[in-house]
Amino acid sequence: MIRNSYFINIIRFVLLVLVQVLVFNKLNFFGYINPMVYILFLYWYPIKEKRSLFLLLSFLLGFLIDLFSDTVAIHAAATVTIAYLRPTIMRFCFGVNYEFQNFKLTNTTKAQQITFLTLLIIIHHLVFFTLEIFSFENTLLILKKALTISIATLILCLLLSSLFSVKKE
Amino acid sequence: MRQIINFILRYKNFLLYLFLLIIALAFTVQSHSYHRSKYFNSANWLTGNIYETTSNITTYFGLGEENKKLVEENKRLRNLLFNQKKEDSILLDTTNITYKVIASQVIKNSYSLPRNYITIKKGSAQGIKPDMGVITANGILGIVENTSKNFATVQSILNTKSRINAKIKNTNHYGSLVWDTKDYNTVQLADIERLVPVKIGDTIVTGASSSIFPENIPIGVIKNFDLNNSQSSYSIDIKLFNNMAAVKSIYIIENIQREEIIELEAKTNNDSQ
Incomplete structure (x- = not known):
């Protein structure tokens, strides 16, 4: 059972990196919209696993995407930030019952799941575009990019997560 | 403790x-x-090979279009060759050659970020070195920044760090080519003084004071320009000849005398200090 979950996560990791760099980084919708669907890895990652390993994995995920897209370490910084903030966001979205032993993402309501995903995406994109543009003169541009690309990412993540969702018992 | x-x-x-x-x-x-870290770029073994594999597959879908472009370029070059009115024997002495050209292909293109890099086939094993110029049949593309054994990354002209010497064709008014990140088919020409006569539709080419590009490589045409009273120089928008979203076949230019030029400049700087 445990080995099975490791296996699934490794496959997910590799597939999300490949899909991100080979498909979604080349989308360039309206010239600049490239959704970042690899955030789904952090959305799907088991809750009860060790946090330090999760942080390291997130860093590695971001860093691989950076290698492919020549952005040095911007993806890594943004991803590690949401990985660190994930428990806080979860407590905000799901209330105290996320700390219970039998808590599962599939048991929560659709609205809670969407809020969780939206918060992950928005924080990630804000950190990402602040670092990418790297000047406070362009705050408006940062907000505009973060907002439009967040919406695109959210839509695609929702589609993908409903496509590959674990069946409810 | x-x-x-x-x-x-x-x-x-x-x-x-x-x-x-x-x-x-x-x-x-x-x-x-400054220059990015030497190792953390998409020219490395892993990313290079993955990009090459996918590009090998996807290029099949554009072969017809690509062929048409190459034939068009051949036609233009043959026109030049047949209408040359100089002596019919060309000196083939290698001491007269300043620039060497290497052909290659893009395996990863990017134009939506503020700092765009393009990954190309061929690296240090095929004689590619950092700071070589990269052009397409239509115009300028960028400068090689990092190389690995079989791949290289190119700093695109669509990069906020890029500053390339450019001038208005047939004049001696130089400026530098920069990008404001807004539109991937438009770049800006900075530092052209307000006294210079500028017209919409003027062609912009590379300047002579760069040791990377030969002079007179086409860049684009002036789309519009703006001259405020407070400014001492124009802000000029240039529409690129290249379609930056669809570059495939490229040429890398090596200036054989570049090392000599750099050495000389370094020596001059040392002497004057």
């Missing part, structure tokens, strides 16, 4: 987060100021 250990244990996740974030930020900030 125990308290310190307890503190570390309690906040180990936060400390790990801080550590990873600082690594990431250090790389990023360093890359903003």
Whole structure:
């Protein structure tokens, strides 16, 4: 059972990196919209696993995407930030019952799941575009990019997560 | 001591987060100021091979279009060749050659970021070195920044760090080519003085004061320009000849005399100090 979950996560990791760099980084919708669907890895990652390993994995995920897209370490910084903030966001979205032993993402309501995903995406994109543009003169541009690309990412993540969702018992 | 250990244990996740974030930020900030780290780019073995494999598959879908472009270019070059009115024997002495051209292909293109890099086939094993110029049949593309054994990354002209010497065709008014990140088919020409006559539709080509590109490589045409009273120089928008979203076949230019020029300049700087 445990080995099975490791296996699934490794496959997910590799597939999300490949899909991100080979498909979604080349989308360039309206010239600049490239959704970042690899955030789904952090959305799907088991809750009860060790946090330090999760942080390291997130860093590695971001860093691989950076290698492919020549952005040095911007993806890594943004991803590690949401990985660190994930428990806080979860407590905000799901209330105290996320700390219970039998808590599962599939048991929560659709609205809670969407809020969780939206918060992950928005924080990630804000950190990402602040670092990418790297000047406070362009705050408006940062907000505009973060907002439009967040919406695109959210839509695609929702589609993908409903496509590959674990069946409810 | 125990308290310190307890503190570390309690906040180990936060400390790990801080550590990873600082690594990431250090790389990023360093890359903003100078050349990026030599190893963390898409010219390495893993990313290069993955991009090459996918590009080998996807190029099949554009072969017809690509052929048409190449035939068009051949036609233009043959026109030039047949109408040359000089003596019919060309000197083939290697001492007369300044520029060498290497052909290659793009395996990863990018134009939606503020700092765009293009990954190309061929690297140090095929004689590609950093700071070589890269052009397409239509115009200028960028400058080689990093190389690995079989791949290289090119700093696109669509990069806020890029500054390439350019001039208005048939004049001696030089400026530098920059990009304001807004539109991937438009770049800006800075530092053209307000006394210079500028017209919409004028052609912009590379200038002579660069040791990377030969003179008179086409860049684009002036789309519109603006001259405020307070400014001492124009702000000029240039529409590129290249379609930056669809570059495939490229040429890399090596200036054989470049090392000599750099050596000489370094020597001059040392002497004057």
